[in-house]
Amino acid sequence: MAHSGINVLFAGQNFSRLLGGLWISAKISIVALVIGILLGVLLGALRTVKNPLLRTILRLYLEFFRIVPTVVLLFLFYYILPKNFNVNLNAQAVAMLVFALWVAAEMSDIVRGALISVPQHQKEAGLAIGLNGPQLYRYVLLPQAVGLMIPATINLMTRVIKTTSLLLLISVMDVVNIGQQIIEANRQQYPDGAFWIYGLIFILYFLLCYPLSAWARRLEQRQNNNA
Amino acid sequence: MATPLLQVEHLEKSYGDVHILHDIDLTIDTGSVTVLLGPSGSGKSTLIRCLNGLEDFQSGQLVFSGQPVVPSPKVWQQLRQKIGMVFQSYDLFPNLTVLDNILLGPLKVQHRAKAEATAQAIKLLKEVGLAEYQDAYPRQLSGGQKQRIAIVRALALNPEFMLFDEVTASLDPEMVRGVLEVLRNLAQQKMTMLVVTHEMNFAREIADQVVFLENGRILEQTPGQQFFTNPQTERAQIFLNSMDF
Numbered sequence: 001m002a003h004s005g006i007n008v009l010f011a012g013q014n015f016s017r018l019l020g021g022l023w024i025s026a027k028i029s030i031v032a033l034v035i036g037i038l039l040g041v042l043l044g045a046l047r048t049v050k051n052p053l054l055r056t057i058l059r060l061y062l063e064f065f066r067i068v069p070t071v072v073l074l075f076l077f078y079y080i081l082p083k084n085f086n087v088n089l090n091a092q093a094v095a096m097l098v099f100a101l102w103v104a105a106e107m108s109d110i111v112r113g114a115l116i117s118v119p120q121h122q123k124e125a126g127l128a129i130g131l132n133g134p135q136l137y138r139y140v141l142l143p144q145a146v147g148l149m150i151p152a153t154i155n156l157m158t159r160v161i162k163t164t165s166l167l168l169l170i171s172v173m174d175v176v177n178i179g180q181q182i183i184e185a186n187r188q189q190y191p192d193g194a195f196w197i198y199g200l201i202f203i204l205y206f207l208l209c210y211p212l213s214a215w216a217r218r219l220e221q222r223q224n225n226n227a
Numbered sequence: 228m229a230t231p232l233l234q235v236e237h238l239e240k241s242y243g244d245v246h247i248l249h250d251i252d253l254t255i256d257t258g259s260v261t262v263l264l265g266p267s268g269s270g271k272s273t274l275i276r277c278l279n280g281l282e283d284f285q286s287g288q289l290v291f292s293g294q295p296v297v298p299s300p301k302v303w304q305q306l307r308q309k310i311g312m313v314f315q316s317y318d319l320f321p322n323l324t325v326l327d328n329i330l331l332g333p334l335k336v337q338h339r340a341k342a343e344a345t346a347q348a349i350k351l352l353k354e355v356g357l358a359e360y361q362d363a364y365p366r367q368l369s370g371g372q373k374q375r376i377a378i379v380r381a382l383a384l385n386p387e388f389m390l391f392d393e394v395t396a397s398l399d400p401e402m403v404r405g406v407l408e409v410l411r412n413l414a415q416q417k418m419t420m421l422v423v424t425h426e427m428n429f430a431r432e433i434a435d436q437v438v439f440l441e442n443g444r445i446l447e448q449t450p451g452q453q454f455f456t457n458p459q460t461e462r463a464q465i466f467l468n469s470m471d472f
Contacts, residue, residue: 124281125318125377129332129384130308133300139331143322 008190009200014182018197021175022204025164028092028172032099033157039100040107045137047112058108065105071166073098078170091172099160110152114145147223154216158209165205175201230293232257232388232419233278238287240273240443247273248443251287255388258417262430262451265440266466271423274440275392278421279303279310292387308336311381312390315397317373319365325352325376326361332384344383351379355409371402378409389413391422427470431455439463 009015047058065073078094081087089097118141126140168177179197186193233255240248248270255261263271276282278289280303289296291309296302319328326348333344352358355375365373374394381389391410395403407429414420414433424430430437434451439460446460458464 119318121314121316121318122320125314125320127281127304128279128307128312128314129380130304130336131332132304132336135335139335140320140322144320 005190005192005196008182008186008193008196011186011189014186017178017182018175018200018204021173021178022208024092024172025161025167025174026208028095028099028164028167028174029157029161031096032103033160035096035100036103036160037107037153039104041111041142043104043108044111044115045142047108048115049133062105062109065102070098070102070163071169073102074166074170091167091170094170095164095167095172099163103156103160106156107153110149110156111145113152114148115141117148118144151216151220151223154212154219158212158216161208161212162205175204229257231255231290232292234290235278236288236290238274238277238284238289240270240277240282240284246443248277248284251445253438253445253448255419255421256435257387257419259419259435260414260433260451261421261436261438262434263421263423263438263440264430264454264466269440270443271440272392273443275312275390275421275423278390279307279312281312308332308384309386310388310390311384311386313374313377313381313392313394315393317365317370317377319373319377319380321365324362324364325357325368328365328376329380329383332380337384348379348383351382352376354412355379356405369402370398371405374398374402374406375409378406378413382413388419388421391420391424393423393425395424395426425470427467439466441466 009018043058043061047055049055068076074095077089077098078091081089081094115137122140122144123136126136131139164174165176167174168180171177179201183193183197190196231254233253235251235253238248238251238253239246251274253261263275265271273282277284280298283298291306296306319325320331323331326345329348329351330341330344333339333347334341337344349358349361352361355378357372357375357379360368360372360376365376368376378394394410395406398406403426407426410420410422410429411433422430422433431451434454437447437449437451437454438445439447439449439454439458439462441462447454447458447463449459454463455467458467
């Protein structure tokens with residue numbers, strides 16, 4: 001068993017390096033989700049306002065981030081920002097920025113859908129007691145929309161976490177990138193290292209995403225029961 | 228002569244090509260109860276909704292307390308604190324407790340002190356017999372209870388004028404009485420009210436004046452008793468005969 005492949009995981013700093021990579025992935029996801037969700041709620045609310053110009057702009061924003069593949073977005077920001085706009089961000093910051101803008105776009109659609117499914121009567125009842133526009137959203141419409149948007153939002157979270165595996169393409173030291181380095185460095189000693197490293201990465205991603213997806217499923221079930 | 232609380236002058240309303248309200252002239256005196264009657268589709272709800280800005284209109288003018296209303300979101304937002312409205316479907320906010328439903332306007336719109344607004348809310352809840360439900364959520368209440376809470380929610384802003392749009396139409400018969408009782412008490416307290424209803428006996432009892440609307444036109448605007456005993460138009464006569472009361 002001296003040369004069992006599984007030992008590649010524990011040789012030297014390998015295991016802690018992989019966990020460090022996972023932390024980078026998680027950190028980028030968390031920052032992107034927090035910023036993206038907040039921005040997305042605002043954009044989603046604005047998309048329900050009766051202003052054709054504003055709605056068109058926000059619609060175009062959504063479609064751009066939805067249509068263009070994430071990899072292309074990452075490359076666009078990673079290469080074009082420094083070259084054409086003289087903005088030098090490190091790879092992690094670019095990743096957070098792109099993911100936050102992507103989350104905001106997807107989130108705006110979730111929020112808009114939830115808001116327009118709140119009955120029109122609720123809006124009128126709010127207006128009738130003298131609420132102004134922002135108050136109407138703050139106290140009446142958004143609280144009622146939250147329940148409707150939670151399952152879709154959690155699914156978006158798992159998508160963001162999974163998509164961090166693309167970040168090695170712009171040289172972020174995420175868990176996949178570090179895994180590949182370890183595999184390369186140990187090719188002589190552990191020829192089947194890839195199996196164990198990718199196996200561990202599979203488990204790590206599973207541990208991050210499965211609880212979220214189970215939570216989403218439970219909430220969805222509870223909502224169906226209430227309906 | 229005292230200024231009427233509300234005057235509607237030559238109001239016209241259409242949705243696209245469909246003309247809903249034609250040349251509406253209406254005067255509502257302070258402290259009076261006006262009942263708006265008419266067959267369904269006659270424009271009653273549209274008219275009442277025009278009076279607190281939930282519908283816009285193409286031409287004509289509203290004069291509230293002697294002040295012409297220049298329609299804009301800001302003006303309506305101010306005016307709606309003085310013109311309360313209660314809807315057929317109650318429309319309590321399901322995410323808030325009874326007390327928070329009632330306090331939302333006084334606290335967030337009128338920025339009143341919490342203690343004072345709460346005391347008033349509880350007093351109003353007592354008057355409609357629902358004081359023990361202040362911490363309940365709307366889903367725990369019956370339709371009649373919800374509607375009484377909805378009335379309290381509108382009254383909590385201390386309005387000068389109340390609009391009631393078929394407030395008993397979706398209630399079970401045994402729930403109707405409690406809600407009508409609340410309206411009756413308000414009338415006794417000299418609240419100025421405009422009531423759209425199909426409860427003809429109640430209308431007859433409470434109306435200081437009756438406005439009869441058909442196909443978007445006011446056919447009659449007469450004192451309450453006179454409308455029921457001696458309607459001026461044949462249409463109103465037919466309408467009264469068709470109502471089973």
